[in-house]
Amino acid sequence: MAVTPPPSLPAHPDPRLDSILYGGLPHDLAYAFGGPFHLLLPERFDANAAAFRTALEESGVEGRVHYAKKANKAAAWIERCAVTGTGVDVASTGELRESLGHGVRGEDVVVTGPAKADDLLRIAVLQGCLIAVDALDELDRLVALAHALGRPARLLLRRLPPAQPHSRFGLDETEIATALQLCAAAAGAVRMEGFSFHLSGYATQPRADLAGELVELCLKARAMGLRADRISIGGGFAVDYAAAGDWERFLAEQGPADYHAGKSFTAADFYPYHSPVAGADALRAVLTARPSGTGAPLADRLREAGVMLLMEPGRALLDRAGCTVFRVQGVKERDGYAILTVDGTSLSLSEQWFDSEYLPDPVLLPTDARPGDSPVRACVGGATCLESDMLTxxxxxxxxxPRPGDLLVYPNTAGYQMDSNESPFHDLALPPKVVVDEADGRIRWRLDRRPPS
Incomplete structure (x- = not known):
């Protein structure tokens, strides 16, 4: 009788990463650090950012890409932004100072987030950053601050998505009207440059629909004497981790019996690890969509109105730009499968935030050849005393x-997985970030310049 294989979800093949993983470097680094670590591939970040710029150029739309810094704390990405002219999206004083300190110009920074601290607004105004205003009281504070500093504040008005009326972010239609009047009255203190929004999910048509509305708002604002020449559509560009067939089979086959302790997940619990339209192609889909399904495509409307398109991708700029490596510390048997314990914690895979699971299959790097060894199924736990500390x-x-000393590599973790949740629980050291590049045919590495925190 044929045995049904267990559900698996291999990540897309990545020959570049394979050349690093199977060249011996991970074992050397595991020995040097004595714990888990992250590998970063900055050339992938550059390529992803360039792909978004290409999509804009192909459509004839003027635009700017801003990296959503919250997706990964490493300095390597900000260094690349400074070199390539890619903008940065920040939401805290620390993120802003980190960006400026690594050479990103203030005019290339967008400051988002709700109820911004006065210190954040002060630095943003002094450095010429573009500030997305989330509420009327924030606008009042910003106008007063700009008067006090004698410097104009550059701002966007953040629109509450009509399709998501219960969101705590943004200004509704009545508040937008009031904000426009305030901006017009304070024209000497503020430069109202346009509007922004952020939508949950990854659908492209709703982004085009709301972008179309913001273009019309720009025209209305101009009639009031305001600049209003740009809109920001935020992030929400999906990443395609796995092939369509593998993803469909996984969802169809997986069930409680496939998880330690009979834990159950539904498809709705998981990030959509396959997306037929992802990254820069998702931007193309937004640009070619017809807002509200009628009229000219969004790209045409932007060009005709002279409106610049801004965006703040995070995960999409980090696609295949890094992985996370753990060392196996222990192996025990349990009810026909193995439980692996690694030298780190599940806090390094931030799907745990959502009581979910990071699904791309981890890759085993054994310390030696094992001819004749049989395949084995195993879950993966962290090195803490918590039952819930499960990486997989x-x-x-x-x-x-697997045996103690072997390595487990989780692929494509740079986007939101590496450090959103990390903490030195049990006084375990935070995994260092290792920047890898190639020169003259040699693979080189260095520690990221930003220490873990």
Whole structure:
């Protein structure tokens, strides 16, 4: 009788990463650090940012890409932004200072987030950053601050999405009207440059619909004497981690029996690890969509109105730009499968935030060859005393039995997985970030310049 293989979800093949993983470097680094670590590939970040710029150029739309810094704390990405002229999206004083300190110009920074601290607004005004205003009281504070500093504040008005009326972010229609009057009255203190929004989810048509509305708002604002020449559509550009067939099979086959302790997930619990339209192609889909399904495509409307398109992708700029490596510390048997314990914690895989699971299959890097070894299924736990400290609840099928000292590599973790949740629980050191590049045919590495915190 044929045995049904367990559900798996291999990440897209990545020959560049394979050349690093199978060249011996991960084992050397594991020995040097004595704990887990992250690998960063900055050339991938550059390529992803360039792909977004290409999509804008192809459409004939003037635009700017701003990296959403919250997606990963590493300095390497901000260094690349400074070199390539990519903008940065920040939401705290620390993020703003980090960006400025690594050479990003203030005029290339967008400051988002609700109820911004006075210190953040002060630095943003002094450095010429573009500030997305989330509420009327914030606008009042910003106008007063600009008067006090004698410097004009550059701002966007953040629109509450009509399709998401219960969001705590943004200004509704009545508040937008009031804000426009305030901006017109304070024209000497503020430069009202346009509007912004952020939508949950990854659908492209709703982004085009709301962008079309913001273009019309720009025209209305101009009639009031305001500049209003740009809109920001935020982030929400999906990442395609796995092939369509693998994703469909995984969802169809997985069930509680495939997880440690019978834990159950539904498809709605998971990030959509396959997306047929992802990254820069998702931007193309937004630009070619017809807002509200009628009239000219969004790209045409932007060009005709002379409106610049801003965006703040995070995960999409980090696609395939890094991975996370753990060392196996222990292996025990349990009810026909193995439980691996690694030298880190589940706090390094931030799907735990959502009581979910990071699904791309971890790759086993054994310390030696094991001819004749049989495949084994194993879940993966962290090195803490918490039952919930599970990096992978799923019983993953490994080609050979893992042993202490082997490495587990979680692919494509740079976007939101590496450090959103990390903390030095049990006084375990935070995983260092290792920047990898190639020169003259040699793979080189260095520690990221920003220490873990």
């Amino acid at each position: 609840w799923r019983k993953v099928a490994f080609p050979v039995r």
